[in-house]
Amino acid sequence: MTARVxxxxxxxxxxxxxxxxxxxxxxxxxxxxxxxxxxxxxVLVLGNAAxxxxxxxxxxxxxxxxxxxxxxxxxxxxxxxxALRLAFNHLRRRRRWLAxxxxxxxxxxxxxxxxxxxxxxxxLDARVRAALLLNVLxxxxxxxxxxxxxxxxxxxxSWLTRARSQLRSDLTTQ
Amino acid sequence: MTxxxxxxxxxxxxxxxxxxxxxxxxxxxxxxxRKLFGSVALAPxxxxxxxxxxxxxxxxxxxxxxxxxxxxxxxxGQPLAGAQLECxxxxxxxxxxxxxxxxxxxxxxETGSLAEGVxxxxxxxxxxxxxxxxxxxxxxxxxxxxxxxxRDGTTGVGNCTGxxxx
Numbered sequence: 001m002t003a004r005v006x007x008x009x010x011x012x013x014x015x016x017x018x019x020x021x022x023x024x025x026x027x028x029x030x031x032x033x034x035x036x037x038x039x040x041x042x043v044l045v046l047g048n049a050a051x052x053x054x055x056x057x058x059x060x061x062x063x064x065x066x067x068x069x070x071x072x073x074x075x076x077x078x079x080x081x082x083a084l085r086l087a088f089n090h091l092r093r094r095r096r097w098l099a100x101x102x103x104x105x106x107x108x109x110x111x112x113x114x115x116x117x118x119x120x121x122x123x124l125d126a127r128v129r130a131a132l133l134l135n136v137l138x139x140x141x142x143x144x145x146x147x148x149x150x151x152x153x154x155x156x157x158s159w160l161t162r163a164r165s166q167l168r169s170d171l172t173t174q
Numbered sequence: 175m176t177x178x179x180x181x182x183x184x185x186x187x188x189x190x191x192x193x194x195x196x197x198x199x200x201x202x203x204x205x206x207x208r209k210l211f212g213s214v215a216l217a218p219x220x221x222x223x224x225x226x227x228x229x230x231x232x233x234x235x236x237x238x239x240x241x242x243x244x245x246x247x248x249x250x251g252q253p254l255a256g257a258q259l260e261c262x263x264x265x266x267x268x269x270x271x272x273x274x275x276x277x278x279x280x281x282x283x284e285t286g287s288l289a290e291g292v293x294x295x296x297x298x299x300x301x302x303x304x305x306x307x308x309x310x311x312x313x314x315x316x317x318x319x320x321x322x323x324x325r326d327g328t329t330g331v332g333n334c335t336g337x338x339x340x
Contacts, residue, residue, distance in 0.1 A: 036193045043191040053194060093246075111187050118187065136181050137188065167180060 027067045030075045031060060038083055045087050045130050047108045047122060055090055059083040077140070081148040084130050091126050120170035124163055131156050132163040247318060248309040259309045264322050268301035271318070279318045282310070287326040 035056065042052035059082045063070075070078055111118040121129050127149060134140045134148065135156075142160065146153040247254040259267045264281070271279060281301050286293040302322050310319035 037188075039194045040188050040191040044188055049192040052192075056194065109192060111190055113190060114183055114187055117183050121184075133184065133188070136177070136184055164177075164180075 023067060024064065027064050031063060031079055034076055034079055035060070038079060041080070041133060042083060042087055043109050044121070044133060045084065045126055046091065049109045051090065055083060055087050058086050062086070076138070077144065077148060080134070080138075084149060087130075088127060116171055117167075120167050121163075123170075124166065125159075127151075128159040128163050131159045135160055246309060247311050247320075253312070254309065257309070259307050259320070262307055263303075264301035264305055264307055265303060267307045267320065271320075276318050278316070279320055281320050281322060283322045283324055285324050293325065 038059065039049075039052050039056045042055050043049050046052050046055065059079060062082050063079055066082075121132070124132065131145050131149060134145050135142070140148070142156040143153045146156045149156070246252065248257055248259065249255060257270065259270065262270060268279070268281075271277075279299070279301075281298050283296045283298060283302050283305065284293060285296070301320070302324065305322035305324040308321035308323055310321050312318055
């Protein structure tokens with residue numbers, strides 16, 4: 001009896017361990033190719049390379065924990081949704097923290113190759129900037145972006161119109 | 175400037191942006207750097223306190239940089255958890271706090287311009303009449319610090335609700 005129970009427990013433990021390993025392997029296979037692009041995207045959204053790496057790490061950790069909830073359809077969209085929401089939360093907290101530190105400025109990444117475009121997109125609100133990048137670079141529709149960022153489609157439409165208008169204005173006058 | 179131009183330039187810019195400096199390990203704990211900066215993302219407020227001490231009879235002064243962590247006043251488990259002061263005007267927040275006995279409050283008002291990165295802080299003992307309220311923290315002596323953002327270009331978007339993460 002004891003041997004059977006022990007055997008069963010061992011077997012279950014072994015199954016659980018291999019399940020976890022399989023889950024981690026599947027997650028790594030799906031997300032590792034996206035990691036580099038995710039960090040670069042977060043640099044554009046956050047304007048800070050160190051923060052971008054931290055948020056990307058948090059994203060992977062959260063993603064691994066929530067991997068069982070992923071519907072298997074669009075890992076890019078799923079991962080970017082987690083990352084951008086973490087990034088926006090981070091920006092909210094960073095604003096408070098920077099204000100408290102009074103004037104302490106964090107080193108920010110600046111694109112010296114195309115400073116006009118960099119300056120223009122940095123003037124956009126972070127969510128507007130993220131929406132623009134999701135639309136222009138990744139081809140997500142306004143509805144998809146609304147779902148990802150948790151805002152109505154009409155809001156995304158307004159953001160994109162405003163962003164394009166600002167870019168057009170900034171880049172044609174410079 | 176066409177949409178294609180924008181796409182090309184944005185794509186090139188993203189490609190130039192710094193990528194990860196190490197191979198990701200999704201099961202690893204966050205890096206040690208987070209203990210200082212990253213922990214901010216998890217909510218504790220940091221205050222850099224600079225203290226100068228001098229031993230009696232010694233002419234030299236030794237500077238000591240101490241980093242002290244302060245939980246955000248609205249964090250879970252903190253006295254103002256769930257108060258949602260960020261959804262109030264400064265006078266409303268002041269009344270809310272006063273009604274709960276928080277009368278020893280420092281209101282740190284941020285002025286300047288978000289776009290130009292100009293930021294000036296002014297402390298005052300009463301709440302200003304406008305601006306976006308940002309919950310602060312309790313200092314060591316129990317004094318509550320509250321922030322009010324009045325910078326040009328500040329929208330307050332998202333300050334009130336936050337975002338849920340899947």
